[in-house]
Amino acid sequence: MPLVNGGKIADDSFVKLAVDTPLPEGGDILVPAERFVGEAEALLKRAGKVGVIWPNNRDIDELVPYLGKVAAIALVFPTFRDGRAYSQARLLRERYNYRGELRATGQVLRDQFVFMLRAGFDSFEVKKQADAEAFMQSAKRYSVFYQPTGDGRITALHRRMQLRHSEGVGT
Amino acid sequence: MYAYDEIDRTLVNERVSEFRDQVKRRLSGELTEDEFKMLRLQNGVYLQLHAYMFRVAIPYGTLATKQLRALAHVARKYDRGYGHFTTRQNIQFNWIKLAELPDALEDLSKVGIHAMQTSGNNMRNVTSDQWAGVAPGEIEDPRIWSELIRQHTTLHPEFSFLPRKFKIAITASDHDRAAIKIHDIGLRLIKNEKGETGFEVLVGGGLGRTPFIAKTIKHFVHGRDILSYIEAILRVYNQYGRRDNIYKARIKILVHELGIEKFSREVEEEWQHIRNSSLQIDDEVIEDIRSRFTYPAYEKLPHMPDELRQAAADPDFEAWRKNSVAPHKVQGYSIVTISLKPIGKPPGDATAEQMDALADLADKYSFGEIRVGHEQNLALPHVAKRDLPALWKALDKLDLATPNVNLITDIIACPGLDYCSLANARSIPIAQELTRRFANHELANLIGRLHINISGCINACGHHHVGHIGILGVEKNGEEVYQITIGGRADESAALGNLIGPGVKFDEVADVVEDIVEAYLALRERPEELFMDTVKRLGVEPFKERVYATR
Ligand code: HEM
Numbered sequence: 234m235p236l237v238n239g240g241k242i243a244d245d246s247f248v249k250l251a252v253d254t255p256l257p258e259g260g261d262i263l264v265p266a267e268r269f270v271g272e273a274e275a276l277l278k279r280a281g282k283v284g285v286i287w288p289n290n291r292d293i294d295e296l297v298p299y300l301g302k303v304a305a306i307a308l309v310f311p312t313f314r315d316g317r318a319y320s321q322a323r324l325l326r327e328r329y330n331y332r333g334e335l336r337a338t339g340q341v342l343r344d345q346f347v348f349m350l351r352a353g354f355d356s357f358e359v360k361k362q363a364d365a366e367a368f369m370q371s372a373k374r375y376s377v378f379y380q381p382t383g384d385g386r387i388t389a390l391h392r393r394m395q396l397r398h399s400e401g402v403g404t
Numbered sequence: 405m406y407a408y409d410e411i412d413r414t415l416v417n418e419r420v421s422e423f424r425d426q427v428k429r430r431l432s433g434e435l436t437e438d439e440f441k442m443l444r445l446q447n448g449v450y451l452q453l454h455a456y457m458f459r460v461a462i463p464y465g466t467l468a469t470k471q472l473r474a475l476a477h478v479a480r481k482y483d484r485g486y487g488h489f490t491t492r493q494n495i496q497f498n499w500i501k502l503a504e505l506p507d508a509l510e511d512l513s514k515v516g517i518h519a520m521q522t523s524g525n526n527m528r529n530v531t532s533d534q535w536a537g538v539a540p541g542e543i544e545d546p547r548i549w550s551e552l553i554r555q556h557t558t559l560h561p562e563f564s565f566l567p568r569k570f571k572i573a574i575t576a577s578d579h580d581r582a583a584i585k586i587h588d589i590g591l592r593l594i595k596n597e598k599g600e601t602g603f604e605v606l607v608g609g610g611l612g613r614t615p616f617i618a619k620t621i622k623h624f625v626h627g628r629d630i631l632s633y634i635e636a637i638l639r640v641y642n643q644y645g646r647r648d649n650i651y652k653a654r655i656k657i658l659v660h661e662l663g664i665e666k667f668s669r670e671v672e673e674e675w676q677h678i679r680n681s682s683l684q685i686d687d688e689v690i691e692d693i694r695s696r697f698t699y700p701a702y703e704k705l706p707h708m709p710d711e712l713r714q715a716a717a718d719p720d721f722e723a724w725r726k727n728s729v730a731p732h733k734v735q736g737y738s739i740v741t742i743s744l745k746p747i748g749k750p751p752g753d754a755t756a757e758q759m760d761a762l763a764d765l766a767d768k769y770s771f772g773e774i775r776v777g778h779e780q781n782l783a784l785p786h787v788a789k790r791d792l793p794a795l796w797k798a799l800d801k802l803d804l805a806t807p808n809v810n811l812i813t814d815i816i817a818c819p820g821l822d823y824c825s826l827a828n829a830r831s832i833p834i835a836q837e838l839t840r841r842f843a844n845h846e847l848a849n850l851i852g853r854l855h856i857n858i859s860g861c862i863n864a865c866g867h868h869h870v871g872h873i874g875i876l877g878v879e880k881n882g883e884e885v886y887q888i889t890i891g892g893r894a895d896e897s898a899a900l901g902n903l904i905g906p907g908v909k910f911d912e913v914a915d916v917v918e919d920i921v922e923a924y925l926a927l928r929e930r931p932e933e934l935f936m937d938t939v940k941r942l943g944v945e946p947f948k949e950r951v952y953a954t955r
């Protein structure tokens with residue numbers, strides 16, 4: 234499964250651990266939520282980055298105390314029809330100011346990239362190679378956005394205001 | 405009318421180009437049907453019994469004549485020459501080829517029409533009162549707010565993959581023509597003691613398998629906070645709405661399972677986090693949207709022009725005028741409802757020729773504006789009273805002057821087995837038979853206001869639960885059977901109908917409706933007592949007796 238990070242296809246430095254896989258000596262690891270919460274202290278002490286895989290039906294509040302310490306949070310789209318992780322992503326970015334890697338995993342297809350970027354994802358485990366290759370093109374599909382989100386893109390409402398004011402200056 | 409600017413046009417064009425790419429990937433096999441399904445639904449494309457069905461949005465029911473002509477063009481060029489106006493301020497085309505859909509969308513985009521989010525598990529087309537902006541006594545034009553919410557919810561990154569579809573309706577009048585109590589969120593525009601504009605917010609209404617009337621969640625949300633409040637409701641719903649069972653996924657079930665108090669506490673808590681964010685709307689933004697709604701330059705006209713006085717001698721004209729013409733907030737003008745329910749025809753259908761001709765009439769007599777209501781009828785919102793006789797003659801030639809608005813033959817019906825792949829029973833032929841039975845205008849007029857609603861299955865697209873007489877087609881041992889309810893209504897006093905007894909066969913439905921009507925005529929205390937009032941006074945029993953005594 235290709236990983237897109239920062240807009241480009243990239244190598245995945247993280248190794249995914251199951252609940253009971255022995256902890257490797259070094260290297261970056263992605264750990265399921267229940268294991269992470271259970272062993273957080275030990276996990277965070279070792280060398281290498283630690284990320285967490287957070288299911289879409291688990292309250293994000295539980296993760297808040299660790300936000301300064303985790304290097305990556307992987308949110309899950311069990312099917313592309315299930316949009317709960319969009320809400321989780323926005324809460325992490327906009328309410329809790331999480332600035333680390335925010336990864337979309339599961340059923341991640343090209344047609345969701347714009348939504349995911351706007352919700353705050355910056356890293357994508359993409360299902361199809363062709364979709365990963367089309368990332369930048371898909372991400373640039375839209376230039377107009379009607380609603381404010383934490384991605385900071387200017388909304389149509391505010392762009393109109395700007396246009397109106399700049400016209401005002403000329404007259 | 406709302407005028408799209410370059411920004412709105414750009415978005416619609418980008419959407420069309422995205423969909424063109426998606427269709428191309430589907431046709432080449434790059435996308436599976438399962439992957440494509442969600443994408444096509446988000447663009448209003450269903451796979452139906454015979455072909456793809458294409459649903460186009462008419463936000464808050466307002467159309468410019470060039471837009472209506474574009475719909476006629478789509479009907480003619482890509483379909484079989486007609487379209488079907490639905491109960492959700494949409495129009496559906498039943499026979500479109502997948503490969504041609506992007507072209508149809510592109511043709512529509514040139515006049516500012518789109519099909520975004522007319523189906524799928526996202527925020528649907530925002531609906532409103534078809535008399536918005538012209539109804540006497542409304543708080544203010546609800547379309548300004550409808551448009552604000554339409555924009556905010558279009559391609560919303562967080563709410564495009566909800567547990568289930570989501571519908572918002574807005575009214576600004578005491579008399580609710582937008583059926584807000586049977587929507588996921590219903591908004592009633594009001595003013596508080598300080599004279600500020602805001603909303604009573606209702607939540608959790610809906611029909612389908614498990615019907616509910618919406619409950620008030622907040623008595624007053626200030627206009628500037630309405631987006632954040634809606635966002636809070638949606639966020640709670642997105643997180644906690646059920647996804648394990650499609651039949652329990654609507655917000656009405658969440659509200660019901662949590663109870664309105666607990667649900668509103670959740671929403672309140674979420675709202676406190678976001679209400680002072682960039683979702684707060686400043687007056688300038690509202691003014692900007694307001695400024696893009698233009699209103700006709702009305703003339704100063706007499707209340708009772710000579711033309712109208714003279715035409716009153718013609719009983720056919722008078723029958724139509726009494727039935728189809730409503731007061732307007734500007735003196736000398738009227739709102740004209742155009743019945744899409746001619747006797748013997750499928751409710752809500754219009755041919756390309758009718759649409760074009762109607763566009764011409766709207767240019768001539770209604771400042772180029774047409775409205776679509778949830779009753780599957782159209783309206784011309786600004787007709788000078790002096791033009792009514794001429795308009796009537798022209799409409800009559802088009803078979804668009806049937807004087808039956810709000811009468812027993814003004815039937816709402818879903819497409820049922822004739823088109824719909826989910827149907828258990830026919831709806832349209834039932835509606836056709838009923839219009840023939842009650843074709844006599846004198847009789848229909850004697851009966852007075854009476855709404856019949858028909859659905860071909862439990863999904864309730866024909867709103868049968870809220871019909872004064874509701875007819876629901878079900879399947880029993882391979883046969884079509886119809887359950888009859890009475891006493892439902894979709895207005896400000898919305899209520900669900902009560903079942904009168906066991907289901908009846910296809911051939912018996914019209915007889916049963918006749919029995920119910922006869923019972924009503926015999927039972928009413930005075931001619932002014934409407935069917936609904938008699939049902940309310942007496943309950944189901946006397947009707948049940950009348951219907952089943954002889955069966
Ligand atoms: C022809 C293809 C159609 C399909 C496949 C379809 C499918 C459905 C389904 C599955 C539901 C139930 C959703 C739920 O409760 O979660 C529904 C509800 C509804 N449909 Fe349709 N429908 C179609 C056509 C129409 C038409 C033609 C109309 C209008 C005449 C319409 C208006 C509605 C309305 C108003 C509801 C809402 C009932 C509620 O509030 O729960 N639909 N539709």
Ligand code: SF4
Nearest residue numbers: 818824827860861865
């Ligand atoms: S009520 Fe049933 S039969 Fe009628 S359109 Fe809806 S899904 Fe189809």
